[in-house]
Amino acid sequence: MECYTCGQKLPADAERCTRCGQRFKPRPTTPPAPAKPSLLDRLKGKLGKKEDEENG
Numbered sequence: 001m002e003c004y005t006c007g008q009k010l011p012a013d014a015e016r017c018t019r020c021g022q023r024f025k026p027r028p029t030t031p032p033a034p035a036k037p038s039l040l041d042r043l044k045g046k047l048g049k050k051e052d053e054e055n056g
């Protein structure tokens with residue numbers, strides 16, 4: 001991205017201009033996706049849950 005005040009080239013996620021100090025509003029992008037549990041974690045979760053289900 002470019003600073004709309006001075007034209008300084010900045011990284012796309014820059015919060016402020018390194019040249020003139022212009023602050024940019026945070027872009028309304030999608031929030032970072034939560035880390036997906038790996039297959040192994042999901043299996044572990046199922047195994048752990050099953051014990052509870054058998055009790056109930």
Ligand SMILES: [Zn+2]
Pocket residue numbers: 003004005006007008017018019020021022
């Ligand atoms: Zn600037």
